[in-house]
Amino acid sequence: DAAFVEDIQALVSDSCDGALSSNFHFDEERGVAPDLVGLLGGFSPETHFYCCGPGPMLEAYESACEKLGYTNVHVERFAAKPALTNQVADPVGYTVELKKSGKTVQVPPGTRLLDALLSAGCKVEFSCREGVCGACETRVISGEVEHRDSILTQKERAANKSMMICVSSCKSGTLVLDA
Structure with missing residues (x-):
């Protein structure tokens, strides 16, 4: 069945x-x-x-x-790829600028982007916290994303136009998001 x-x-x-x-x-x-x-x-x-x-x-x-x-x-996927679930926090911090709200948030080392945004009082959509549902997909204006989700295709990741903020991160030191 x-x-x-x-x-x-x-x-x-x-x-x-x-x-x-x-x-x-x-x-x-x-x-x-x-x-x-x-x-x-x-x-x-x-x-x-x-x-x-x-x-x-x-x-x-x-x-x-x-x-x-x-x-x-x-x-x-019904669960995140095992290799991805251990990589959701970074050893190095970075800065996230939210274009719509005008906020700038520092993401400390060892902190997930979603957790930093929520702690800063940002209102963002999310659900699974594993990068499998797509609820937190956010448009990227600038910066290089470290994709760790199980949703975006390789082509979509290479385009660097959106990210799943519950698990993905920043490679470039600063991200500017349409949030």
Whole structure:
């Protein structure tokens, strides 16, 4: 059993000219993991790929998409990547300027950006505190972000136009955010 199978199949059936496709693979039914490179190969480089599931499956999916050169890869995680959960505070402090509110906040060493903003009385959106939900996504005006979320694609990270303030940080000493 998988969530929303009937709904997904209905969307695929109703799509124009086969614009949508889906594939369901249940390891316990087949006894082996799917050949993701084989399943995902042959699509246009502009195709958007979406996947949700357990961490090891998502890592295999992202690896297959990378091998195939796809950049529009989207995942939904139910928990942060283990490597990211230990890196949410920095050994070096930095400055954050909030353009809309006009506030400047010092983020001390060892403090998460979100915690520093909340301590300074800033009103910002957030929910999970793990970089998996996207509620805290904030537009970056300037500065270089240390991305530690599990949401943004590699392409979105490279563009440096937004960040998840609950887990991501600053590489450049100063960040200017649209908040």
